[in-house]
Amino acid sequence: xxxxxxxxxxxxxxxxxxxxxxxxxxxxxxxxxxxxxxxxxxxxxxxxxxxxxxxxxxxxxxxxxxxxxxxxxxxxxxxxxxxxxxxxxxxxxxxxxxxxxxxxxxxxxxxxxxxxxxxxxxxxxxxxxxxxxxxxxxxxxxxxxxxxxxxxxxxxxxxxxxxxxxxxxxxxxxxxxxxxxxxxxxxxxxxxxxxxxxxxxxxxxxxxxxxxxxxxxxxxxxxxxxxxxxxxxxxxxxxxxxxxxxxxxxxxxxxxxxxxxxxxxxxxxxxxxxxxxxxxxxxxxxxxxxxxxxxxxxxxxxxxxxxxxxxxxxxxxxxxxxxxxx
Amino acid sequence: xxxxxxxxxxxxxxxxxxxxxxxxxxxxxxxxxxxxxxxxxxxxxxxxxxxxxxxxxxxxxxxxxxxxxxxxxxxxxxxxxxxxxxxxxxxxxxxxxxxxxxxxxxxxxxxxxxxxxxxxxxxxx
Ligand SMILES: C[S@@+](CC[C@H](N)C(=O)[O-])C[C@H]1O[C@@H](n2cnc3c(N)ncnc32)[C@H](O)[C@@H]1O
Numbered sequence: 001x002x003x004x005x006x007x008x009x010x011x012x013x014x015x016x017x018x019x020x021x022x023x024x025x026x027x028x029x030x031x032x033x034x035x036x037x038x039x040x041x042x043x044x045x046x047x048x049x050x051x052x053x054x055x056x057x058x059x060x061x062x063x064x065x066x067x068x069x070x071x072x073x074x075x076x077x078x079x080x081x082x083x084x085x086x087x088x089x090x091x092x093x094x095x096x097x098x099x100x101x102x103x104x105x106x107x108x109x110x111x112x113x114x115x116x117x118x119x120x121x122x123x124x125x126x127x128x129x130x131x132x133x134x135x136x137x138x139x140x141x142x143x144x145x146x147x148x149x150x151x152x153x154x155x156x157x158x159x160x161x162x163x164x165x166x167x168x169x170x171x172x173x174x175x176x177x178x179x180x181x182x183x184x185x186x187x188x189x190x191x192x193x194x195x196x197x198x199x200x201x202x203x204x205x206x207x208x209x210x211x212x213x214x215x216x217x218x219x220x221x222x223x224x225x226x227x228x229x230x231x232x233x234x235x236x237x238x239x240x241x242x243x244x245x246x247x248x249x250x251x252x253x254x255x256x257x258x259x260x261x262x263x264x265x266x267x268x269x270x271x272x273x274x275x276x277x278x279x280x281x282x283x284x285x286x287x288x289x290x291x292x293x294x295x296x297x298x299x300x301x302x303x304x305x306x307x308x309x310x311x312x313x314x315x316x317x318x319x320x321x322x323x324x325x326x
Numbered sequence: 327x328x329x330x331x332x333x334x335x336x337x338x339x340x341x342x343x344x345x346x347x348x349x350x351x352x353x354x355x356x357x358x359x360x361x362x363x364x365x366x367x368x369x370x371x372x373x374x375x376x377x378x379x380x381x382x383x384x385x386x387x388x389x390x391x392x393x394x395x396x397x398x399x400x401x402x403x404x405x406x407x408x409x410x411x412x413x414x415x416x417x418x419x420x421x422x423x424x425x426x427x428x429x430x431x432x433x434x435x436x437x438x439x440x441x442x443x444x445x446x447x448x449x450x451x
Contacts, residue, residue, distance in 0.1 A: 278415070
């Protein structure tokens, strides 16, 4: 893959000792969560192993359907095409890159901080004969050193919650994306009132929850995400609030964990870890219910001032889940 | 447990909180039961649906039923912290049947009860 020319042309992304320190911290903290055995996550996630908000067309929808619909919706928003080269920042077990490669024929690179996840993605890619299309790299977002403008589309799903300096994250993404390329940011935010407290040094339940469970948690407010995007040459094309979808998603994960208790505890994970996840999912749901946590999909385009604006879809029709348009 | 009884909490304090905070039942909008085991225990149900009330006994239609020992119950109540309750769950000191997130909606009641002088006093015993 072209992107294997990493670091040859890329700008040096990190130049600050404080940032280096944060990178080492994240590298040690984040995998404590994601390096748990994939079989444990598989026991409650859907078949694509997406560990992020699914998309429900009705309240009673199945996780399987909603998981695939989220991937389809994301692909539609990004207007994926066969010759697209995609970067997925924080790719997890590869749900989106596999979807993009298998359903659209794209080439895709995913990054993660978890060795376990990268190993699984690369092994599955080999097993499915997709090694020439899909690759996962263990790489901190601040250190992404692929050649500039090497991607047609970039996506990040459920990962900005782990990233402290969104300005730095989006600056990297902006450099790696070709001009006019699309960038989809899918992630949780907290309402400004809660965020204000965090910034004033007052810990909120959301902060504690994220940090305790994931090792690292940074919940920004929506306007901060958008500010960081705009400051890095992205224009926002569309924003969709998907908070209720995430509540339904976590409800499904919780149901599966509870239904599968007998098999999961002992065979797959110790009871202590099992209970930790039950408690975490319950408080996650509560946090959505109480408007302490929100979830968004923000679609952007990389723009250059002074360049002729292309024709863009005039309506949202193409990004309606089951619309006929591609 | 001197000076503090489950009856004082469920027959007096909790109904008063519900009466004083008419918006609370709407936020919960469910039936939640709690089974407190051992000396000083008992079973109670919060019906926070159309006609909000607290009554003795467990409800068959509870969205969630919590089980906890009396000593843990009083300690957690005095702490008034949802995080501590979740921690207790992780340590198997609280169990549940049904839909756990619904029980978390009782947080405001927990925080308010912890401020009651008798409960706060109990925590110092
Ligand atoms: C909640 S998972 C979401 C995974 C995937 N996008 C999905 O939808 O299933 C978050 C992912 O972000 C990755 N991640 C967290 N912090 C990161 C960082 N600083 N740099 C790169 N990846 C990071 C984790 O390793 C994990 O793969």
